[in-house]
Amino acid sequence: MASNVWRSMLSHVVGAAKRPTVCFRRGLQTVTLIPGDGIGPEISVAVMKIFESAKVPIQWEERNVTAIQGPGGRWMIPPDCKESMDRTLIGLKGPLKTPIAAGHPSMNLLLRKTFDLYANVRPCVSIEGYKTPYTDVDLVTIRENTEGEYSGIEHIIVDGVVQSIKLITEDASRRIAEYAFEYARNNQRSSVTAVHKANIMRMSDGLFLRKCREVAENFKDIKFTEMYLDTVCLNMVQDPTQFDVLVMPNLYGDILSDLCAGLIGGLGVTPSGNIGANGVAIFESVHGTAPDIAGLDMANPTALLLSAVMMLRHMGMHDYGKKIETACFDTIRDKKVLTGDLGGKSKCSEFTEEICRRVRDMD
Amino acid sequence: MMAAALRGSVVTLAKGLTGTGPWWQQLAARSLNMTASLGGPEAPPARADATFKVTMVPGDGVGPELMTAVKEVFKAGDVPVEFEEFHLSEVQHMDSDEKLEQVLASMKTNRVAMKGKINTPMEFKGELAGFEMKIRRRLDLFANVVHVNSLPGYSTRHNNLDLVIIREQTEGEYSSLEHESVPGVIECLKIITREKSRRIAKFAFDYATKKGRSKVTAVHKANIMKLADGLFLQCCAEVAELYPKIKYENIIIDNCCMQLVQNPYQFDVLVMPNLYGNIIDNLAAGLVGGAGVVPGESYSAEYAVFETGARHPFAQAVGRNIANPTAMLLSAANMLHHLNLEYHSNMVSDAVRKVIKQGKVRTRDLGGYSTTGDFVQAVVGNLRHRPMY
Numbered sequence: 050m051a052s053n054v055w056r057s058m059l060s061h062v063v064g065a066a067k068r069p070t071v072c073f074r075r076g077l078q079t080v081t082l083i084p085g086d087g088i089g090p091e092i093s094v095a096v097m098k099i100f101e102s103a104k105v106p107i108q109w110e111e112r113n114v115t116a117i118q119g120p121g122g123r124w125m126i127p128p129d130c131k132e133s134m135d136r137t138l139i140g141l142k143g144p145l146k147t148p149i150a151a152g153h154p155s156m157n158l159l160l161r162k163t164f165d166l167y168a169n170v171r172p173c174v175s176i177e178g179y180k181t182p183y184t185d186v187d188l189v190t191i192r193e194n195t196e197g198e199y200s201g202i203e204h205i206i207v208d209g210v211v212q213s214i215k216l217i218t219e220d221a222s223r224r225i226a227e228y229a230f231e232y233a234r235n236n237q238r239s240s241v242t243a244v245h246k247a248n249i250m251r252m253s254d255g256l257f258l259r260k261c262r263e264v265a266e267n268f269k270d271i272k273f274t275e276m277y278l279d280t281v282c283l284n285m286v287q288d289p290t291q292f293d294v295l296v297m298p299n300l301y302g303d304i305l306s307d308l309c310a311g312l313i314g315g316l317g318v319t320p321s322g323n324i325g326a327n328g329v330a331i332f333e334s335v336h337g338t339a340p341d342i343a344g345l346d347m348a349n350p351t352a353l354l355l356s357a358v359m360m361l362r363h364m365g366m367h368d369y370g371k372k373i374e375t376a377c378f379d380t381i382r383d384k385k386v387l388t389g390d391l392g393g394k395s396k397c398s399e400f401t402e403e404i405c406r407r408v409r410d411m412d
Numbered sequence: 413m414m415a416a417a418l419r420g421s422v423v424t425l426a427k428g429l430t431g432t433g434p435w436w437q438q439l440a441a442r443s444l445n446m447t448a449s450l451g452g453p454e455a456p457p458a459r460a461d462a463t464f465k466v467t468m469v470p471g472d473g474v475g476p477e478l479m480t481a482v483k484e485v486f487k488a489g490d491v492p493v494e495f496e497e498f499h500l501s502e503v504q505h506m507d508s509d510e511k512l513e514q515v516l517a518s519m520k521t522n523r524v525a526m527k528g529k530i531n532t533p534m535e536f537k538g539e540l541a542g543f544e545m546k547i548r549r550r551l552d553l554f555a556n557v558v559h560v561n562s563l564p565g566y567s568t569r570h571n572n573l574d575l576v577i578i579r580e581q582t583e584g585e586y587s588s589l590e591h592e593s594v595p596g597v598i599e600c601l602k603i604i605t606r607e608k609s610r611r612i613a614k615f616a617f618d619y620a621t622k623k624g625r626s627k628v629t630a631v632h633k634a635n636i637m638k639l640a641d642g643l644f645l646q647c648c649a650e651v652a653e654l655y656p657k658i659k660y661e662n663i664i665i666d667n668c669c670m671q672l673v674q675n676p677y678q679f680d681v682l683v684m685p686n687l688y689g690n691i692i693d694n695l696a697a698g699l700v701g702g703a704g705v706v707p708g709e710s711y712s713a714e715y716a717v718f719e720t721g722a723r724h725p726f727a728q729a730v731g732r733n734i735a736n737p738t739a740m741l742l743s744a745a746n747m748l749h750h751l752n753l754e755y756h757s758n759m760v761s762d763a764v765r766k767v768i769k770q771g772k773v774r775t776r777d778l779g780g781y782s783t784t785g786d787f788v789q790a791v792v793g794n795l796r797h798r799p800m801y
Contacts, residue, residue: 198585198602198637199636203638209606209643211642212602212604213604213637213640216600217597217600218598219596219597248531248532248534249532250585250600251536252540252590252591253598255534278691279691279693282669282694283698283702283724284698286695286698300633304669307669308695310670311670312673315674
């Protein structure tokens with residue numbers, strides 16, 4: 050009898066030791082915030098305000114990202130930013146300016162290399178209230194972000210002849226395909242389409258396609274199709290509703306994700322997330338720094354806000370995400386308080402205040 | 413044969429007498445077409461009494477059906493063109509190097525060709541370049557021109573579009589140079605040369621000057637591919653200086669795609685390397701109605717090949733009689749214009765436009781229920797009511 054009690058107690062203790070540490074749901078979660086340049090600080094403040102009024106259990110750690118030269122002359126991001134990201138594993142980033150001829154590569158590239166951000170995810174959903182010729186768009190583009198045409202390997206062979214190398218590796222292709230299918234499963238998406246040009250680049254895109262097909266075998270609940278890049282472009286502008294999740298190598302992803310952003314209204318309203326190895330995820334707004342309106346309270350925080358909502362969903366806080374997203378869409382649909390680029394005349398702070406008010410009313 | 417020649421000459425004579433066709437133009441040796449500006453040999457010299465010979469390669473998918481449509485319309489309109497057909501196909505095992513040589517020899521003799529899409533299968537045995545690439549390289553068809561025009565009577569999300577897309581067709585990303593350095597790591601080379609970039613830029617500016625266009629925009633990704641697209645951009649800028657009357661701009665490819673779906677009216681003539689051209693051709697075709705309505709042509713210094721703008725075999729439609737022959741018919745009209753058969757060219761294109769405008773006979777892709785055959789019959793019907801100039 051006593052031995053039974055002893056055994057069950059032992060199993061409890063052993064079980065507890067073996068159980069993986071569950072995500073800290075009760076306490077505050079820390080997120081690294083990188084305000085960025087230009088309109089970055091204003092829109093970051095707006096997002097923080099909205100999160101506060103929604104009482105989201107998040108605390109922000111602000112960090113700055115300016116390229117510094119580390120030992121050996123290699124450019125890198127400031128160590129305190131890296132340390133913060135490694136600890137929190139989640140980041141929210143505003144627009145960063147890339148000075149021309151500064152001698153260092155773009156900040157976005159540095160961040161990508163430092164945290165091995167291999168997947169760029171851009172969900173494109175038509176916003177009610179912001180009319181574009183395309184309605185009912187609801188698709189997600191997942192782009193491989195580390196290799197492909199953007200490997201940066203170029204050389205001048207002889208004067209007047211330049212060669213640029215596109216690199217496709219088995220590992221990277223498999224990784225992005227796995228991420229795409231997992232994303233589809235976690236977000237209740239029904240199909241994944243691989244976009245390629247394997248009839249022309251038979252070996253490289255052929256490898257990418259083969260990996261996608263192999264990974265699809267493990268995800269039988271998700272429909273897998275493959276389509277040529279030109280067919281996708283042709284059909285996308287005629288009927289975007291036929292697409293669901295698209296997965297593709299770097300260059301095609303760059304072009305298609307911007308094309309889809311154009312369908313829903315541009316970069317000012319498109320969220321974006323970068324997923325890295327080791328569980329790191331950085332969500333960002335993809336528009337520019339807009340130096341001409343910086344500091345004038347005219348910026349539109351929608352892109353950063355929707356990216357922050359993506360971040361909440363990634364962290365599992367779906368209800369907060371839904372609340373804030375609904376408030377944002379309702380405000381835009383009402384059309385009473387809109388910033389300049391959405392066709393209204395209000396200030397950024399007024400737009401933010403309106404969303405905060407709606408969020409508070411929802412409770 | 414004799415009868416056809418006789419008929420051809422009677423038609424020409426009749427045209428000459430009634431003054432309906434540009435008979436004076438037909439007798440002139442030098443033609444006022446595209447190739448004239450390139451300084452090379454131009455289209456076959458006008459022969460007022462014989463038919464023109466044109467190579468025809470139907471290709472795969474719905475190619476044969478579309479070519480049949482063209483032949484029917486030509487027959488009904490008494491067009492003095494004779495087609496030399498070759499069935500070349502990689503997916504249907506009708507390929508061989510001798511066949512390719514025959515096709516190339518015929519194209520070199522006739523100088524003008526009409527082509528469907530020759531499908532390149534994804535699996536390769538030995539060579540990486542498909543037949544289409546080989547034809548383009550051997551004939552040096554370096555420029556692909558797609559004139560995207562909204563069709564009156566068919567409205568899409570963007571109406572009254574009028575863009576020209578000029579694409580370099582022989583190098584760039586389609587160089588077919590790939591290798592597996594280490595198992596699992598594949599390199600694909602993109603080649604950009606100064607000579608070809610200059611050539612396509614000059615072609616674009618010449619085209620713009622000839623057709624009275626005001627702006628040429630170069631599309632690139634030089635912020636990432638600094639050397640390759642940087643060279644392309646530099647060549648375009650150099651050539652732009654020789655044409656002070658034409659405005660020159662440049663735009664990054666992803667921004668260009670975004671602008672095309674938001675505000676396509678800001679563009680006039682676009683010039684770009686190979687892959688971006690493929691993307692933008694299809695995008696723009698989608699904007700005005702799809703792959704079935706946009707014609708395209710490929711030029712080299714000596715040859716001209718007429719085909720559709722967005723090249724897809726459309727295999728799902730084979731045998732179902734649903735393909736839209738508009739693109740191929742308009743391309744055939746362009747070919748007649750190139751051969752200086754102005755009268756017939758206008759006749760065919762006017763008939764096609766009239767059918768589209770009336771809107772009664774429309775194929776599946778434009779929202780109707782008619783078959784290819786119905787559409788061709790409608791076009792033939794409209795041919796008889798030729799407008800008298």
